[in-house]
Amino acid sequence: MLSKQSHFPAATMSPPSMAAVFDKHGPIDTVIRLIEIPPVEISEKDVCVKMLAAPINPADINIIEGVYPTGATLPAVGGGEGVGEIYSVGSAVKTLSPGDLVIRSPYIPGSWQTYMVEEESFWHKIHEDTPVEFAATVSVNPVSALRMLNEFVTLKPGDSIVQNGATSIVGQCVIQLARLYGVHSINIIRDNPGSDEVKEKLIKLGADKVFTESELNVQQIKTLLGDTPQPILGLNCVGGNSATLVVKFLKQGGTMVTYGGMSKEPVTISTSNFIFKDITLKGFWLQEWKLDKTKYRDWIDSLLRLVRAGKLKYEFDAVHFEDFHTALEKAMGKHGSQRKQILIF
């Protein structure tokens, strides 16, 4: 939805908003453009927020390209999460005030714009000391990491998990949360130049083991674990051979959760893994899960507490909104593997 256009004189109007808008689905760089949206009415239950930061997530790109199961009503503003500061509030708004730092949970449509107007209940106030880049990115990737570690198997201190795509924000959060839980993490990364440097970084974050895919081309993958127990949970965001490697590490009765398919290859698993190794395969989709707003806000608060305590961090590129198209190209991988692009408004 673009915004609520008012045809009547209103008590309070938002400032005009600069927004990344798409009128139709298609290759994102051809359909998205930055335009100025006229001021909209702030009715008595509404809150007008000046956006501060918003990331470019893969799902945002897929939605615009029309390859995502949940559509958008066109024309629409892009972007799925972000943080802002309250600019003004309607007369009936009780719990929020101008200056508050807010994010919308569970999901913000249209976060790529400078001003947004939505009802009070849509906004979640967060601690004013939260770094905006983390506030902007907490509700999708870190919440996914938190939930995947908690909602499929019961992890006890001393247990292990295994994941591929370990350098992603989800991956980095999984490593740090696992460490906080006393759980070992076994991490699989791609065979890129500089993989030794990547390993070092992930170990510093708290990873127990980091392997490139080619290092796992061995008969007895388990022997690489040393004293680390075989994992009971695997997280897969790659598919193809990389998913097979996750399953190979899993112990008898283990579960692999698929939450992405970066290689665009399917997951292939042998019959004997199902029958004799009793492996369970499941999927995780943040949006599809029955979302409890209170729980969601609790997850966000607990993650941002860790951020403020210096116990949860990840790398990103902060990019000014004016450089949107450059950031988009990087987010699409046109310049090789890149860190998360966060738009700063």
Add this chain to the structure above:
Amino acid sequence: MLSKQSHFPAATMSPPSMAAVFDKHGPIDTVIRLIEIPPVEISEKDVCVKMLAAPINPADINIIEGVYPTGATLPAVGGGEGVGEIYSVGSAVKTLSPGDLVIRSPYIPGSWQTYMVEEESFWHKIHEDTPVEFAATVSVNPVSALRMLNEFVTLKPGDSIVQNGATSIVGQCVIQLARLYGVHSINIIRDNPGSDEVKEKLIKLGADKVFTESELNVQQIKTLLGDTPQPILGLNCVGGNSATLVVKFLKQGGTMVTYGGMSKEPVTISTSNFIFKDITLKGFWLQEWKLDKTKYRDWIDSLLRLVRAGKLKYEFDAVHFEDFHTALEKAMGKHGSQRKQILIF
């Protein structure tokens, strides 16, 4: 285990037993041979059973070939299930008498022999009116069908299930049990000559829909269902494309259980099936499940009650034990697809 060879004079001895024995693992037709085993002691807690019938199951062949995770102590008698009549009992045996029809639950090792001696607690007495061919085969395939329909999802009358390999004994039991539960069954069969005849047979057993794999090479598989709801449970014993077809039929949030891999191809599933369709994949292995002997005997009794009431049946070939090697060749598929081979002693 061959049997308990006694080195002491005993009160009662079994008759000599003709047995299909293997001394080492290897291609089954080269390692198995029929030999006469000398009489063994029947101690006071033992029951000596004259075997009446025993099937040749794929797992029996795999165990002998050494490609099964649970080994046998060599030399060993082949065969994993069967039924017999009590020939004589030890002096301390309380609940069983000569003439009783018995099967050993949960699993009989060494059923391919004319006489077996085991402790009383190993034998489960069944109703004397039970046809021996069904008694001989109830504890593996029909119990698998019963458990897979009951232990993964909660089926309500009006729900649907989908399965491949629908002509197997498990498949035929699934169709009949589903019908008894008021659950629709959608069945996938191979594109063999005579598939129309097979369809007719399965419909007669209670199948709602039967498709050959090639009939499912259509864009919108769901449209083939008509009024039948999309299934919440899928059963896969084939793998490869046939497993993909099972997943295609499943509704959002559905579960596919793999219990075999007849095509020797793995299960391949797209990332979007996990994430957006929320499909769960699990495995079922009758032996690995924590077996509760009382429960197991209840399942067997309930299935055999259905058999005696004419509500559960399936096709088989009864073959005299002397023709063991011919039956074995048929069971191995050397003469094309065949019905279950049941040895009659």
